[in-house]
Structures are given as structure tokens and as C-alpha cells.
Amino acid sequence: MTVHTVKNLASSAFLVTDENGAMIVDTGVAGRAPAMLQQIADAGLRPADIGLILLTHHHADHSGSALALREATRAPIAIHRDDADQLRRGGRVDLRPTSLMPRLMKVMLAKAEIPAIEPDIILGDEEDLTRHGGIGRSFVTPGHTPGSVCVLLPDHSILAGDALSGGMMRARMARKPMFAANPDAAARSMRAIAQHVPTAVYVGHGGPLTAASVTALKPL
Ligand SMILES: [Zn+2]
Ligand SMILES: [Zn+2]
Incomplete structure (x- = not known):
């Protein structure tokens, strides 16, 4: 099993690929589908080999690039039920910063619009993703958004x-999420992730996080 990271700005x-197939986890901002399709080709796969597009x-x-990737791969888009309505609506959402740095970043991030997407698969709190064409298991980790999920891979x-999130300076050091719609839930979710004692943690910003920094995390 291999995790290929397609870095976006x-x-x-x-x-994620293994002997049984391949899935995309998150798609980046709008306009990033070509980079992912290039990664799929570099991994020796065809777009049709993608079994699932999971949005955390x-x-x-x-x-941002989920619609373009669904069109290119014909794979279904999955999201947790508590994030599904916002995805269907699209548009801008309010981000609640957890400290000073994200407060500054918010000015930049708040401009991005979620494309209105009708998801194909609505995930419950725990799912065996192989049932949906993916790899590993998903589990809900609310806080950053109501329906944020993590994927636990076979390794x-x-x-x-x-x-x-990763640190600004030390990208591999685990930090609390930069934004949290519900800080208490986010803190519980951080503990839930640490309790899995993961070998590595891949995140949307910075990372991959070291296992030691994740287990050493103090809650928010
Ligand atoms: Zn986010
Ligand atoms: Zn993000």
C-alpha cells in the first residue's frame, strides 16, 4: 500500500493505492485535477482504476477539484452525513480560528468557495471503505467541521x-486544527486519533506528522 501526496499551494x-485498487482522499482547491491525474498516471494507473473519491x-x-475528478475517473464522491448538506449547498463558510496565525490566514482562506456537489455516498460514523471501492476504514472526527472524517489505512x-495540522515552521510536528467549528469536539477527536497510535498521520496542511508528535498532543 502506498500513499502519494499531491502537494497543492x-x-x-x-x-492511496494497493494491490486491490486506488482511492483519492481530498482533491485540493479548484484547478488541481490535472496534478492528481498526473499522479495517477505516474503510479501506473488509469483514471478508471480509481474506486472512490473521499472528502475528509x-x-x-x-x-475544490472533486467535480472535475469525478468526471475524469467516474468514481463516486463520499462524505460524512454531517458535512453532506454544506457540500450540496456549496458557497462560503465561516471559519473559527483556534489561535492567532489562522486568524491571519482566514482573510485569505475565506475567499474560497465550496463548489455545490451532490455526493454519491453518505458515510456514517464508521465505515469499511472497501465496501465503497476504497481502502481502509473511515471514522468520524468532528470539530473542525461537524462531519470531518479520518481514514485508517491497513498499515x-x-x-x-x-x-x-502541521506546524508552520516544523511541518511534521502535530498541532491542533487551525480552525474548529466546535473546539471541544475537536479536542476529543485529537485524542481519538492519538489513541489509534498511528504509524504516520497525513494532513491537509503540512505533515506528514510524526507518530511521536501525534501521541504527545495535548488537547486544545
Ligand atoms: Zn478544513
Ligand atoms: Zn484545509
């Missing part, structure tokens, strides 16, 4: 979306 998207949450820097690494 604003956020990362991921291509609805934010525009993760959902015990975790794709965490924005439920955790």
Missing part, C-alpha cells in the same frame, strides 16, 4: 484531513 490531496470534509481547499497510518 493551499492544501494536499492524496492518492466539505471545505473548498479539499473539495496503521491515518489520513486526518484538517482534524490535525
Whole structure:
């Protein structure tokens, strides 16, 4: 099993492959589909080999290229039920910063619009993604958004979306999420991720986080 990171200026998207197939986790901002399709080709795959496009949450820097990638791959888009309505509506959302740096970044991020997307698969709190054409298991980690999910892969690494973030200077040091719609829930979700004792944690911004920095995390 391999996790390929497609670095975006604003956020990362991921291509996960194993002997049974391939899935995309997050898609980056709008206009990033060509970079992901190039990564798929570089991995020796065709677009039709993608079985699932999973969005860890609805934010525009993760959902921005989902429509273009669904069109190119014909794979279904999955999102947790508590983020599904916002994805259907699209538009801008209010971001609640958890500290000073994201407060400054908010000015930049708040401009991005979520494309209105009708998801194909609505995820519950825990899902076996192989049932949906993907790899590993998803589990809900609310806080950053109501329906943020993480993916636990067979090698015990975790794709965490924005439920955790990398440091600005030290990108591999785990930090609390930069924004949290519900800080208490976000803190519980951080503990839930740490309790999996992951081998590595891939996040939307910075990372991959070291296992040690994730287990050492103090809640918000
Ligand atoms: Zn986000
Ligand atoms: Zn993000």
C-alpha cells in the first residue's frame, strides 16, 4: 500500500493505492485535477482504476477539484452525513480560528468557495471503505467541521484531513486544527486519533506528522 501526496499551494490531496485498487482522499482547491491525474498516471494507473473519491470534509481547499475528478475517473464522491448538506449547498463558510496565525490566514482562506456537489455516498460514523471501492476504514472526527472524517489505512497510518495540522515552521510536528467549528469536539477527536497510535498521520496542511508528535498532543 502506498500513499502519494499531491502537494497543492493551499492544501494536499492524496492518492492511496494497493494491490486491490486506488482511492483519492481530498482533491485540493479548484484547478488541481490535472496534478492528481498526473499522479495517477505516474503510479501506473488509469483514471478508471480509481474506486472512490473521499472528502475528509466539505471545505473548498479539499473539495475544490472533486467535480472535475469525478468526471475524469467516474468514481463516486463520499462524505460524512454531517458535512453532506454544506457540500450540496456549496458557497462560503465561516471559519473559527483556534489561535492567532489562522486568524491571519482566514482573510485569505475565506475567499474560497465550496463548489455545490451532490455526493454519491453518505458515510456514517464508521465505515469499511472497501465496501465503497476504497481502502481502509473511515471514522468520524468532528470539530473542525461537524462531519470531518479520518481514514485508517491497513498499515496503521491515518489520513486526518484538517482534524490535525502541521506546524508552520516544523511541518511534521502535530498541532491542533487551525480552525474548529466546535473546539471541544475537536479536542476529543485529537485524542481519538492519538489513541489509534498511528504509524504516520497525513494532513491537509503540512505533515506528514510524526507518530511521536501525534501521541504527545495535548488537547486544545
Ligand atoms: Zn478544513
Ligand atoms: Zn484545509
